[in-house]
Amino acid sequence: MSSAESSAETSSSAGQSAARHHGRSCLAVVLAAGEGTRMRSRTPKVLHRVGGQPMAAHVLRAAAAAGAGRIALVTGHGAAAVGQEMGGLGLDLAVFEQTRRLGTAHAVLAARAALEVPADDIVVLYGDAPLVEADTIARLRGRLSEDADIAVLGFEAADPTGYGRLMVDCGRLKAIREEKDANPAERAVRLCNSGIIAMKGGLALPLLEAVGNDNAKGEYYLTDIVEIANRHGMTVVVETTTEDEVQGVNDRTQLAQCEAAFQRRARERALAAGVTLLAPETVFFSYDTRLARDVIVHQNVVFGPGVQVAEACEILPFSHLEGAHVGAGTRVGPFARLRPGAHLGEGVHVGNFVEVKAARVEDGAKLNHLTYIGDARIGAGSNIGAGTIVCNYDGTFKHHTDIGAGVFIGSNSALVAPVRIGDGAYVGTGSVITDDVPADALAIGRGRQVVKEGRAAEIRAEQARRKAAQQPR
Ligand code: UD1
Numbered sequence: 001m002s003s004a005e006s007s008a009e010t011s012s013s014a015g016q017s018a019a020r021h022h023g024r025s026c027l028a029v030v031l032a033a034g035e036g037t038r039m040r041s042r043t044p045k046v047l048h049r050v051g052g053q054p055m056a057a058h059v060l061r062a063a064a065a066a067g068a069g070r071i072a073l074v075t076g077h078g079a080a081a082v083g084q085e086m087g088g089l090g091l092d093l094a095v096f097e098q099t100r101r102l103g104t105a106h107a108v109l110a111a112r113a114a115l116e117v118p119a120d121d122i123v124v125l126y127g128d129a130p131l132v133e134a135d136t137i138a139r140l141r142g143r144l145s146e147d148a149d150i151a152v153l154g155f156e157a158a159d160p161t162g163y164g165r166l167m168v169d170c171g172r173l174k175a176i177r178e179e180k181d182a183n184p185a186e187r188a189v190r191l192c193n194s195g196i197i198a199m200k201g202g203l204a205l206p207l208l209e210a211v212g213n214d215n216a217k218g219e220y221y222l223t224d225i226v227e228i229a230n231r232h233g234m235t236v237v238v239e240t241t242t243e244d245e246v247q248g249v250n251d252r253t254q255l256a257q258c259e260a261a262f263q264r265r266a267r268e269r270a271l272a273a274g275v276t277l278l279a280p281e282t283v284f285f286s287y288d289t290r291l292a293r294d295v296i297v298h299q300n301v302v303f304g305p306g307v308q309v310a311e312a313c314e315i316l317p318f319s320h321l322e323g324a325h326v327g328a329g330t331r332v333g334p335f336a337r338l339r340p341g342a343h344l345g346e347g348v349h350v351g352n353f354v355e356v357k358a359a360r361v362e363d364g365a366k367l368n369h370l371t372y373i374g375d376a377r378i379g380a381g382s383n384i385g386a387g388t389i390v391c392n393y394d395g396t397f398k399h400h401t402d403i404g405a406g407v408f409i410g411s412n413s414a415l416v417a418p419v420r421i422g423d424g425a426y427v428g429t430g431s432v433i434t435d436d437v438p439a440d441a442l443a444i445g446r447g448r449q450v451v452k453e454g455r456a457a458e459i460r461a462e463q464a465r466r467k468a469a470q471q472p473r
């Protein structure tokens with residue numbers, strides 16, 4: 001991917017973030033034990049998707065991109081499903097189960113076996129706060145390699161109700177006071193705890209083990225490590241970020257808010273990277289959408305997962321793309337659908353009401369109107385007439401259609417797979433093609449036209465007589 005390319009991925013700056021910590025090892029502990037009862041779902045909360053990807057996967061990828069070579073995932077409800085789905089990301093992941101929910105410090109300690117393996121830095125993240133960026137995690141870690149023993153990620157909350165408040169004095173964080181334990185003066189503080197904390201690896205176990213549960217909720221608070229560290233003369237600092245980036249998801253309303261924030265960020269990134277969005281608020285991205293420079297995206301376009309669009313393409317209104325690669329200078333839509341495995345070359349035209357699935361469309365080919373192409377290849381410069389359908393499915397199996405270069409398929413033809421159309425061949429309009437067509441041949445597969453002179457006039461006269469006699473038959 002060139003540097004000018006836009007990406008919705010949190011790992012877009014993965015290289016730089018990780019490089020900054022060269023030599024410092026990092027363990028990320030991701031808490032994902034929340035019951036998520038307010039989601040009212042059979043799916044574990046952290047597997048709900050934002051930008052087409054489970055929330056937990058966003059967090060794990062951001063952690064890895066920020067240099068976490070090992071990740072400990074602490075699950076609770078739905079542990080097996082969460083572990084299984086996250087196991088497929090190709091990360092060095094250990095899954096732990098917190099069987100009783102006794103607080104955030106207790107949750108981190110559920111990953112004790114991972115904490116016991118030495119690491120320079122330990123970062124605690126949350127599977128239900130998916131928008132945290134690799135750069136922010138890297139910035140937090142950066143404080144550990146400077147002056148800090150612990151670095152807490154804070155934000156100015158529009159409404160601080162419910163958050164832990166950060167008690168800062170002379171640039172040092174002295175304590176985090178939970179809402180339920182705070183006095184009125186402390187509650188007036190707007191600088192809040194995101195929950196995300198980085199600490200020097202060697203300190204994690206002793207600090208966590210020193211945490212008690214003598215508080216309003218009777219929980220083991222991770223946040224208590226701040227006061228404990230201060231008592232031991234350690235240095236605790238705050239890094240800040242936006243509220244948007246650390247928002248968490250507890251219900252479907254917050255999931256929708258998180259999705260909206262994700263989309264805003266993806267749009268801003270696309271614009272900044274040289275993509276034109278005619279109506280940004282109507283274009284929807286996935287976590288891995290990649291649009292190159294000078295791509296123009298019209299109104300109401302949806303990018304599902306796995307889409308790459310090369311330079312100077314135009315995506316016209318109401319198109320839906322998923323798992324598709326679009327070559328440079330290609331035009332898609334309006335009302336086009338690219339499904340997984342659609343691979344369009346350069347200068348291709350895919351027009352209105354055209355669906356392409358698992359097919360290679362080579363340079364300069366044109367499919368402009370009302371067409372379905374699945375499990376196929378279309379050679380360079382071929383022209384596929386309006387209403388052409390590839391019949392790829394026989395009710396049990398899928399079959400392949402191979403169309404060569406420079407082919408002309410007449411309108412409203414059905415190509416019954418498996419079938420091959422050689423280079424330079426013509427297919428007559430309205431054909432049903434069941435046999436291979438050699439290169440440069442003309443194939444016509446339809447009933448011959450019959451013309452009966454005067455017959456229409458006879459039928460009209462007959463009908464007029466019946467009508468006068470009120471005899472429909
Ligand atoms: C926590 C912080 C608070 C911060 C807020 C940000 C503590 C004590 N408080 O408060 O300072 O402002 O997050 O949203 O840490 N979890 C477990 N196991 C547990 C308890 C919690 O996995 O036993 C997970 C939850 O699933 C959740 C996260 O930890 O993802 C935070 O827990 P929650 O109980 O929501 O903490 P808050 O009271 O919101």
Ligand code: CA
Pocket residue numbers: 248
């Ligand atoms: Ca919470």
